Amino acid sequence: MSRSPDDLKSTQNSPMLKTLFPSIDALTQALQSAGYFADRRLATAVFLALRLQRPLLLEGEPGVGKTELAKALSIALQRELIRLQCYDGLEQREALYEWNYAAQLLHMRASEGRGEVTDVEREVYQGRYLIRRPLLQALQTPAPGAVLLIDEVDRADEPFEAFLLEYLGEYQVSIPELGTIRAEVTPITILTSNRTRELNDAVKRRCLYHWLDYPDRDRELAIVRAQVPEASEQLTAQIARFVDRLRHSPFGNAFQRAPGIAESVEWAKALVALDTLVVDPEVVADTAGILFKQREDVAALTHALAVDLLRSDEDEAA
Ligand SMILES: Nc1ncnc2c1ncn2[C@@H]1O[C@H](COP(=O)(O)OP(=O)(O)O)[C@@H](O)[C@H]1O
Ligand SMILES: [Mg+2]
The missing domain is CATH 1.10.8 (Helicase, Ruva Protein; domain 3)
Structure with a gap:
Protein backbone atom coordinates (compact mmCIF):
# COMPACT_ATOMS: atom_id res chain seq x y z
CA MET A 1 0.00 0.00 0.00
CA SER A 2 3.00 2.30 -0.11
CA ARG A 3 2.59 5.38 -2.23
CA SER A 4 5.25 7.71 -3.45
CA PRO A 5 4.81 11.43 -2.65
CA ASP A 6 4.08 12.01 -6.34
CA ASP A 7 1.15 9.60 -6.27
CA LEU A 8 -0.22 11.34 -3.25
CA LYS A 9 0.03 14.71 -4.89
CA SER A 10 -1.88 13.54 -7.92
CA THR A 11 -4.83 12.36 -5.88
CA GLN A 12 -4.86 15.00 -3.19
CA ASN A 13 -7.87 17.21 -2.96
CA SER A 14 -8.27 18.03 0.69
CA PRO A 15 -6.99 21.64 0.41
CA MET A 16 -10.08 22.43 -1.63
CA LEU A 17 -12.34 20.58 0.82
CA LYS A 18 -10.69 22.41 3.68
CA THR A 19 -11.76 25.78 2.34
CA LEU A 20 -15.23 24.49 1.50
CA PHE A 21 -15.79 23.02 4.96
CA PRO A 22 -13.42 24.57 7.48
CA SER A 23 -15.36 23.07 10.38
CA ILE A 24 -17.91 20.43 11.31
CA ASP A 25 -20.48 23.20 11.76
CA ALA A 26 -19.84 24.47 8.23
CA LEU A 27 -20.35 20.96 6.88
CA THR A 28 -23.56 20.54 8.90
CA GLN A 29 -24.82 23.82 7.47
CA ALA A 30 -23.95 22.83 3.90
CA LEU A 31 -25.74 19.49 4.29
CA GLN A 32 -28.76 21.27 5.70
CA SER A 33 -28.83 23.64 2.75
CA ALA A 34 -28.97 20.50 0.62
CA GLY A 35 -32.00 19.38 2.66
CA TYR A 36 -30.19 16.93 4.93
CA PHE A 37 -30.27 17.15 8.71
CA ALA A 38 -27.26 15.53 10.33
CA ASP A 39 -26.52 15.26 14.03
CA ARG A 40 -23.10 16.06 15.44
CA ARG A 41 -21.78 12.51 15.39
CA LEU A 42 -22.72 11.87 11.78
CA ALA A 43 -21.36 15.26 10.70
CA THR A 44 -18.10 14.45 12.48
CA ALA A 45 -17.83 11.11 10.68
CA VAL A 46 -18.40 12.78 7.30
CA PHE A 47 -15.99 15.59 8.14
CA LEU A 48 -13.26 13.08 8.99
CA ALA A 49 -13.94 11.00 5.89
CA LEU A 50 -13.39 14.15 3.81
CA ARG A 51 -10.30 15.26 5.70
CA LEU A 52 -8.65 11.87 5.88
CA GLN A 53 -9.81 10.91 2.37
CA ARG A 54 -11.18 7.63 3.60
CA PRO A 55 -14.30 5.84 2.41
CA LEU A 56 -17.19 6.08 4.87
CA LEU A 57 -19.25 3.00 5.67
CA LEU A 58 -22.75 3.80 6.92
CA GLU A 59 -24.72 0.99 8.52
CA GLY A 60 -28.25 1.19 9.82
CA GLU A 61 -31.85 0.11 9.48
CA PRO A 62 -33.61 0.86 6.19
CA GLY A 63 -34.94 4.40 5.96
CA VAL A 64 -32.58 6.17 8.35
CA GLY A 65 -30.96 8.36 5.68
CA LYS A 66 -27.89 6.48 4.44
CA THR A 67 -28.48 6.84 0.71
CA GLU A 68 -29.79 10.36 1.16
CA LEU A 69 -26.56 11.43 2.83
CA ALA A 70 -24.54 10.61 -0.28
CA LYS A 71 -26.99 12.56 -2.43
CA ALA A 72 -26.89 15.58 -0.12
CA LEU A 73 -23.10 15.45 0.01
CA SER A 74 -22.84 15.52 -3.76
CA ILE A 75 -25.06 18.61 -3.81
CA ALA A 76 -23.14 20.29 -1.00
CA LEU A 77 -19.82 19.56 -2.72
CA GLN A 78 -21.18 20.26 -6.19
CA ARG A 79 -19.76 16.98 -7.33
CA GLU A 80 -21.35 14.47 -9.63
CA LEU A 81 -23.02 11.56 -7.80
CA ILE A 82 -22.10 8.19 -9.25
CA ARG A 83 -24.14 5.35 -7.84
CA LEU A 84 -23.44 1.65 -7.79
CA GLN A 85 -26.52 -0.19 -6.56
CA CYS A 86 -25.45 -3.59 -5.25
CA TYR A 87 -27.52 -6.75 -5.56
CA ASP A 88 -27.11 -10.48 -5.31
CA GLY A 89 -25.10 -11.60 -8.33
CA LEU A 90 -23.52 -8.21 -9.08
CA GLU A 91 -20.36 -8.79 -11.09
CA GLN A 92 -17.14 -6.89 -11.57
CA ARG A 93 -17.93 -6.01 -15.15
CA GLU A 94 -21.06 -4.18 -14.04
CA ALA A 95 -19.14 -2.31 -11.36
CA LEU A 96 -15.86 -1.54 -13.11
CA TYR A 97 -15.77 -1.89 -16.90
CA GLU A 98 -16.43 -4.17 -19.79
CA TRP A 99 -15.20 -4.25 -23.34
CA ASN A 100 -17.58 -3.23 -26.07
CA TYR A 101 -17.39 -6.48 -28.01
CA ALA A 102 -19.68 -5.37 -30.80
CA ALA A 103 -17.56 -2.29 -31.53
CA GLN A 104 -14.35 -4.30 -31.25
CA LEU A 105 -15.67 -6.82 -33.72
CA LEU A 106 -16.71 -4.14 -36.17
CA HIS A 107 -13.27 -2.59 -35.97
CA MET A 108 -11.62 -5.94 -36.68
CA ARG A 109 -13.92 -6.67 -39.61
CA ALA A 110 -13.28 -3.25 -41.08
CA SER A 111 -9.50 -3.66 -40.78
CA GLU A 112 -9.74 -7.08 -42.41
CA GLY A 113 -11.91 -5.73 -45.18
CA ARG A 114 -9.39 -3.01 -45.95
CA GLY A 115 -6.69 -5.64 -46.00
CA GLU A 116 -4.70 -3.60 -43.48
CA VAL A 117 -1.81 -5.26 -41.72
CA THR A 118 -2.01 -3.69 -38.30
CA ASP A 119 -1.80 -4.83 -34.73
CA VAL A 120 -5.55 -5.29 -34.49
CA GLU A 121 -5.41 -6.90 -31.11
CA ARG A 122 -3.69 -3.88 -29.58
CA GLU A 123 -6.07 -1.52 -31.32
CA VAL A 124 -9.24 -3.05 -29.94
CA TYR A 125 -8.06 -2.86 -26.34
CA GLN A 126 -8.03 0.91 -26.25
CA GLY A 127 -9.97 3.26 -24.04
CA ARG A 128 -12.55 3.96 -26.70
CA TYR A 129 -13.74 0.36 -26.67
CA LEU A 130 -14.08 0.42 -22.91
CA ILE A 131 -17.51 0.75 -21.33
CA ARG A 132 -16.90 2.51 -18.05
CA ARG A 133 -18.99 1.39 -15.10
CA PRO A 134 -19.38 3.34 -11.81
CA LEU A 135 -16.04 2.55 -10.14
CA LEU A 136 -14.02 3.47 -13.20
CA GLN A 137 -16.19 6.51 -13.88
CA ALA A 138 -15.55 7.71 -10.34
CA LEU A 139 -11.79 7.28 -10.66
CA GLN A 140 -11.70 9.14 -13.95
CA THR A 141 -14.00 12.02 -13.10
CA PRO A 142 -11.97 15.22 -13.53
CA ALA A 143 -11.87 17.96 -10.88
CA PRO A 144 -13.73 18.62 -8.66
CA GLY A 145 -14.18 14.83 -8.67
CA ALA A 146 -17.12 12.59 -7.93
CA VAL A 147 -19.07 11.28 -4.97
CA LEU A 148 -19.25 7.50 -5.38
CA LEU A 149 -22.13 5.79 -3.61
CA ILE A 150 -21.73 2.03 -3.26
CA ASP A 151 -25.25 1.38 -2.06
CA GLU A 152 -26.41 -1.64 -0.02
CA VAL A 153 -23.11 -3.45 -0.28
CA ASP A 154 -24.47 -6.19 2.01
CA ARG A 155 -26.60 -7.36 -0.93
CA ALA A 156 -23.55 -8.25 -3.02
CA ASP A 157 -21.58 -11.41 -2.33
CA GLU A 158 -18.22 -11.82 -0.60
CA PRO A 159 -16.08 -12.15 -3.74
CA PHE A 160 -17.45 -8.79 -4.78
CA GLU A 161 -16.43 -7.29 -1.45
CA ALA A 162 -12.93 -8.68 -1.95
CA PHE A 163 -12.84 -7.10 -5.37
CA LEU A 164 -13.57 -3.69 -3.80
CA LEU A 165 -10.50 -3.78 -1.58
CA GLU A 166 -8.07 -2.35 -4.10
CA TYR A 167 -10.38 0.56 -4.81
CA LEU A 168 -11.16 1.23 -1.15
CA GLY A 169 -7.55 1.00 0.02
CA GLU A 170 -5.77 2.82 -2.77
CA TYR A 171 -8.34 4.44 -5.03
CA GLN A 172 -7.09 2.46 -7.97
CA VAL A 173 -8.13 -0.53 -10.05
CA SER A 174 -6.26 -2.94 -12.29
CA ILE A 175 -7.39 -3.69 -15.80
CA PRO A 176 -5.33 -6.48 -17.36
CA GLU A 177 -5.17 -4.94 -20.85
CA LEU A 178 -4.59 -1.37 -19.68
CA GLY A 179 -2.72 -1.65 -16.39
CA THR A 180 -3.40 0.18 -13.14
CA ILE A 181 -5.76 3.11 -13.23
CA ARG A 182 -5.43 5.61 -10.39
CA ALA A 183 -7.84 8.27 -9.26
CA GLU A 184 -7.41 11.63 -10.95
CA VAL A 185 -9.16 13.22 -7.99
CA THR A 186 -9.90 11.06 -4.95
CA PRO A 187 -13.62 10.25 -5.15
CA ILE A 188 -15.57 10.85 -1.96
CA THR A 189 -16.76 7.33 -1.33
CA ILE A 190 -19.81 6.33 0.71
CA LEU A 191 -20.74 2.68 1.29
CA THR A 192 -24.05 1.76 2.84
CA SER A 193 -25.29 -1.45 4.39
CA ASN A 194 -28.67 -2.43 5.83
CA ARG A 195 -26.75 -5.05 7.76
CA THR A 196 -28.55 -8.07 6.39
CA ARG A 197 -25.18 -9.73 6.89
CA GLU A 198 -21.87 -8.87 8.49
CA LEU A 199 -19.37 -7.28 6.10
CA ASN A 200 -15.86 -8.52 5.60
CA ASP A 201 -13.31 -7.17 8.12
CA ALA A 202 -10.94 -6.20 5.34
CA VAL A 203 -13.58 -3.88 3.89
CA LYS A 204 -14.29 -2.36 7.29
CA ARG A 205 -10.61 -1.74 7.97
CA ARG A 206 -10.37 0.43 4.89
CA CYS A 207 -13.34 2.58 5.83
CA LEU A 208 -14.41 4.92 8.56
CA TYR A 209 -17.51 3.50 10.19
CA HIS A 210 -20.71 5.10 11.39
CA TRP A 211 -23.84 3.44 12.71
CA LEU A 212 -26.75 5.60 11.63
CA ASP A 213 -29.65 5.41 14.06
CA TYR A 214 -33.19 6.69 13.73
CA PRO A 215 -33.22 10.44 14.33
CA ASP A 216 -34.29 11.81 17.67
N1 LIG B 1 -31.17 13.30 7.82
C1 LIG B 1 -32.12 13.46 6.91
N2 LIG B 1 -32.48 14.69 6.50
C2 LIG B 1 -33.46 14.84 5.60
N3 LIG B 1 -34.16 13.83 5.04
C3 LIG B 1 -33.86 12.59 5.42
C4 LIG B 1 -32.82 12.34 6.35
N4 LIG B 1 -32.73 11.02 6.53
C5 LIG B 1 -33.66 10.47 5.76
N5 LIG B 1 -34.34 11.40 5.07
C6 LIG B 1 -35.50 11.15 4.19
O1 LIG B 1 -35.85 9.78 4.32
C7 LIG B 1 -35.85 9.13 3.08
C8 LIG B 1 -35.25 7.75 3.23
O2 LIG B 1 -33.89 7.84 3.47
P1 LIG B 1 -32.85 6.89 2.73
O3 LIG B 1 -31.57 7.63 2.62
O4 LIG B 1 -33.42 6.37 1.46
O5 LIG B 1 -32.73 5.70 3.78
P2 LIG B 1 -31.73 4.47 3.76
O6 LIG B 1 -30.81 4.62 2.58
O7 LIG B 1 -31.03 4.52 5.07
O8 LIG B 1 -32.61 3.26 3.65
C9 LIG B 1 -35.06 10.03 2.14
O9 LIG B 1 -35.58 9.99 0.84
C10 LIG B 1 -35.24 11.39 2.74
O10 LIG B 1 -36.38 12.00 2.21
MG1 LIG C 1 -30.73 3.32 0.94
Missing part, protein backbone atom coordinates in the same frame (compact mmCIF):
# COMPACT_ATOMS: atom_id res chain seq x y z
CA ARG A 217 -37.62 13.58 17.87
CA ASP A 218 -36.28 17.06 17.19
CA ARG A 219 -34.39 16.03 14.10
CA GLU A 220 -37.32 14.08 12.72
CA LEU A 221 -39.48 17.12 13.38
CA ALA A 222 -37.05 19.28 11.42
CA ILE A 223 -37.01 16.81 8.50
CA VAL A 224 -40.80 16.50 8.27
CA ARG A 225 -41.19 20.26 8.67
CA ALA A 226 -38.75 20.87 5.83
CA GLN A 227 -40.22 18.26 3.48
CA VAL A 228 -43.89 18.85 4.21
CA PRO A 229 -44.11 22.57 5.02
CA GLU A 230 -47.86 22.54 4.38
CA ALA A 231 -48.44 20.37 7.49
CA SER A 232 -49.32 22.35 10.61
CA GLU A 233 -46.82 22.55 13.43
CA GLN A 234 -49.23 20.61 15.66
CA LEU A 235 -49.60 17.80 13.14
CA THR A 236 -45.85 17.58 12.52
CA ALA A 237 -45.15 17.43 16.25
CA GLN A 238 -47.74 14.69 16.68
CA ILE A 239 -46.22 12.64 13.88
CA ALA A 240 -42.68 12.96 15.21
CA ARG A 241 -43.78 11.99 18.71
CA PHE A 242 -45.87 9.05 17.53
CA VAL A 243 -43.19 7.56 15.30
CA ASP A 244 -40.46 8.08 17.89
CA ARG A 245 -42.52 6.33 20.57
CA LEU A 246 -43.45 3.56 18.17
CA ARG A 247 -39.79 2.80 17.44
CA HIS A 248 -38.80 2.83 21.09
CA SER A 249 -41.86 1.46 22.84
CA PRO A 250 -41.63 -1.97 24.45
CA PHE A 251 -44.24 -2.95 21.85
CA GLY A 252 -41.81 -1.88 19.15
CA ASN A 253 -40.46 -5.41 19.09
CA ALA A 254 -43.84 -6.61 17.93
CA PHE A 255 -43.08 -5.02 14.56
CA GLN A 256 -40.96 -6.62 11.90
CA ARG A 257 -39.93 -3.33 10.44
CA ALA A 258 -40.29 0.00 12.20
CA PRO A 259 -41.18 3.01 10.04
CA GLY A 260 -38.21 4.95 8.68
CA ILE A 261 -37.97 8.66 8.00
CA ALA A 262 -39.46 8.25 4.54
CA GLU A 263 -42.58 6.77 6.15
CA SER A 264 -42.92 9.73 8.53
CA VAL A 265 -42.71 12.11 5.58
CA GLU A 266 -45.22 10.06 3.58
CA TRP A 267 -47.55 9.96 6.53
CA ALA A 268 -47.41 13.72 6.95
CA LYS A 269 -48.26 14.17 3.26
CA ALA A 270 -51.13 11.72 3.54
CA LEU A 271 -52.56 13.40 6.63
CA VAL A 272 -52.41 16.77 4.90
CA ALA A 273 -54.17 15.28 1.87
CA LEU A 274 -56.89 13.96 4.20
CA ASP A 275 -57.27 17.39 5.82
CA THR A 276 -56.42 15.85 9.18
CA LEU A 277 -56.06 18.42 11.90
CA VAL A 278 -55.37 16.08 14.82
CA VAL A 279 -54.25 12.46 14.67
CA ASP A 280 -56.55 10.09 16.56
CA PRO A 281 -56.63 6.28 16.75
CA GLU A 282 -59.15 6.06 13.87
CA VAL A 283 -56.88 8.08 11.59
CA VAL A 284 -53.96 5.85 12.59
CA ALA A 285 -55.92 2.72 11.68
CA ASP A 286 -57.02 4.19 8.33
CA THR A 287 -53.49 5.16 7.32
CA ALA A 288 -51.45 2.35 8.90
CA GLY A 289 -50.53 1.11 5.42
CA ILE A 290 -48.29 4.14 5.03
CA LEU A 291 -46.32 3.47 8.19
CA PHE A 292 -46.04 -0.27 7.67
CA LYS A 293 -45.54 -2.40 4.58
CA GLN A 294 -46.25 -5.76 6.21
CA ARG A 295 -49.65 -7.16 6.96
CA GLU A 296 -48.55 -8.45 10.38
CA ASP A 297 -47.22 -5.03 11.33
CA VAL A 298 -50.45 -3.31 10.35
CA ALA A 299 -52.31 -5.81 12.53
CA ALA A 300 -49.91 -5.27 15.44
CA LEU A 301 -50.77 -1.58 15.54
CA THR A 302 -53.88 -2.08 17.67
CA HIS A 303 -56.34 0.56 18.82
CA ALA A 304 -55.02 0.33 22.38
CA LEU A 305 -51.43 0.78 21.22
CA ALA A 306 -52.41 3.76 19.07
CA VAL A 307 -54.11 5.39 22.07
CA ASP A 308 -50.98 4.86 24.12
CA LEU A 309 -48.65 6.22 21.45
CA LEU A 310 -50.83 9.28 20.92
CA ARG A 311 -50.96 10.36 24.57
CA SER A 312 -49.66 13.87 25.14
CA ASP A 313 -46.37 14.60 26.81
CA GLU A 314 -48.28 15.99 29.83
CA ASP A 315 -50.03 12.65 30.25
CA GLU A 316 -46.70 10.95 30.01
CA ALA A 317 -45.26 13.14 32.75
CA ALA A 318 -48.29 12.54 35.00
